[in-house]
Amino acid sequence: MTSAALLVCPAAGKGRAARVAGTVAARLRTAVDALDLHVASSAEGTAAAARRAVDAGVDVLVVLGGDGGAHLAVQACAETPTALAVVAAGTGNDLATALGTTSVDDVVAGLCAGSTRSLDLGRTAGGTWFATVLCAGFDSAVNERANALRWPAGPRRYDLAVLAELASLRPARLTVETEVERLELDALLVAVGNTTSYGGGIPVCPDADAADGLFDLTVVSAAPRRTLLRVLPTLRTGRHVDHPAVRTLRAKSARLSGPAWVAYADGERVHGLPVEVESRSGALTAVTAPRA
Template structure:
């Protein structure tokens, strides 16, 4: 160990259909090889996860390691944002988008980063009057997909989002949307809007492929009204990020954004945050993250 490090491991046992609980012992043993002290916390609910995360940060740990999915990571972000405590994520959920953005795809990645002291400042988004988010805030078609995917029991992993996309296409309807930023107002009939701090959501879909966590800006992707057959042809390009070249897609960058118009539900980091209208701001360097090779 190159430095004295006190860490807390926060286990979200239900993540990945119990995978987090099954691997918790192995993960704890691996982390103890690279830190001086490891406190183990096991949450029994989302509320318990949030409380334990805040308790660990208030207790002054150097690193909070979340073993779970994007839901657990999102709660870890709430606790660590604006504090000296760094956040690490060992992925054990369905989407694992924040872990992917941090380059920590396994406990080995996290252990190596802790051993090497690999930490970096990370921009965060913050919903006005609401939570922080680290990855993508979305509304419209993609938030409807999120609602459906969260309610599905099968299949596991990214295929769940793919199936939810196909099912939501049947009910797809464009709605009037107003996107206001510090330097423009865009009004259009839209199918979805994504506000990206990182590139991806839904288990690795690069909806905002140009997003960076170090530029103090959101990347916005807005899909305007288009025939269903056009969207069906566009779907395969979502996995590669090539959708941004489609004529129905508009992209731009902004420090802050306000979405208004439709009666859509918004999701951030895969978690329901409420209805539109809402605003959000990018806060540079709001989080210290344990980072692997992205």
């Protein structure tokens, strides 16, 4: 007997999650034996509902929302027997994309087939888990601006925020320390990838694998603005890692320090640098779309 809880983040996707919640619940009931519905109007309420469901021993916690809702659910599901499923209904949906569950039909197919995957998670020294990418610098500033924008919806919001932040872009002295090396340079951004993408499908760490026990780090060093304008289009293809201004590392743990940058993880604000992160192997069980 499979028990599930559906956690609805009603504000996700400018209200899209609330509009489709009934349809999603009906579809999920065809794949599980019992389904409880939880609707929270705040991040605090969402986190509390996720924790209650996991503490009650539910088999699967299904999040109807975006990366913000998924991030809160990860905090509850990490290192527990409860599997996480994500029905994409937000702005970025990077975790759902990584799991192949971009629709409720994908989740239902995964539940019916018993399709799950063991994923690594990142964890900060302060105890925050993240499933996709932790970033700081230019990209976290873009996140802050994108979160404040009311228009446009979807990934284009991040594109607009990128252009706006370019105007005030300034490098800073960054130190990256891993278990095997230390890197100190004038940098514009650093991204620590558990999965490949953030910002609605930007593969900032294109070779990241959430099952290898390691982070992929991408560091962009100081460069003229005209150079960055040539590099930016390659972000969507992952070819930016071939540019001389881009450094890549692979590590089990890392400490980022130096600038007065704010770190974001899964698109959510964490805290200012310094920040320490560690990869935890197999810390999350996730429902995935079955392979064709």
